[in-house]
Amino acid sequence: MFILTSKNSIANHFIAELRDVKIQQDSMRFRKNLERLGEVLAYEISQTLSYQSAEVQSPLAISKTELLANQPVLVTILRASLPFHQGFINVFDKAENAFIGAYRGKHLADESFEVEMDYLASPDLTDKTIILIDPMLATGKSLLKSYQALLKYGKPAKVIISAAIAAPEGVTFLKEHLPEATLFVGTLDEYLNEKYYIVPGLGDAGDLAFGLKL
Ligand SMILES: O=P(O)(O)OC[C@H]1O[C@H](OP(=O)(O)OP(=O)(O)O)[C@H](O)[C@@H]1O
Ligand SMILES: O=c1cc[nH]c(=O)[nH]1
Ligand SMILES: [Mg+2]
DSSP, X not given: OEEGGGSOOTHHHHHHHXXXXXXXXXXXHHHHHHHHXXXXXXXXXXXXXXXXXXXXXXXXXXXXXXXXXXXXXXXXXXXXXXXXXXXXXXXXXXXXXXXXXXXXXXXXXXXXXXXXXXXXXXXXXXXXXXXXXXXXXXXXXXXXXXXHHHGGGOOOSEEEXXXXXXXXXXXXXXXXXXXXXEEEEEEEOSEEOXXXXXXXXXXOHHHHHHOOOO
């Protein structure tokens, strides 16, 4: 698992601002910080993809280079993922995209929940590299259910999951149920509380980005 904050960088500031109760209420800044973090994580992921030789004709001469062998498919899990996804698509600007409407649905008596899913739009995923993008990896249920729903569009060759903030419980859950996935996270937090929110976390990412939902 790649953890961005295991090495100090300017990304520490983006994550600090996402958490900070005095700053996170500025929803435009909150969305922008998720986008900036998405850009940095996309860059890190780009270093692990396959490249092939290419030639570029400049006005003066031919330049030999290495370019992506294939574009990844960026999978966005609505809603909170939208600004984070924007960062990824800024970097992988030629990528195909899939969208999934998934959310932590009705709360059961013991505070647990089922992941509800409705909207799903995806290109063919057969033999492609897919990057599942969701800023919050809490229990991991939303990501697993999203991945399982995507399989009807074909079996990807490589599965990458990227989150801004992950909980150890979610990481363990995904290692068990989705062992083929490689994780790239902004930071790894401490634990989930009784409502399955990440601690210290940042609160509800979807609400902070887009407002309270009924
Ligand atoms: O790992 P999990 O326990 O499944 O939780 C993580 C999910 O919770 C959040 O979405 P939420 O259900 O709040 O929907 P929203 O994006 O519409 O706010 C978040 O964006 C993840 O998709
Ligand atoms: O801490 C959490 C967990 C799930 N979804 C969020 O937005 N925050
Ligand atoms: Mg939410």
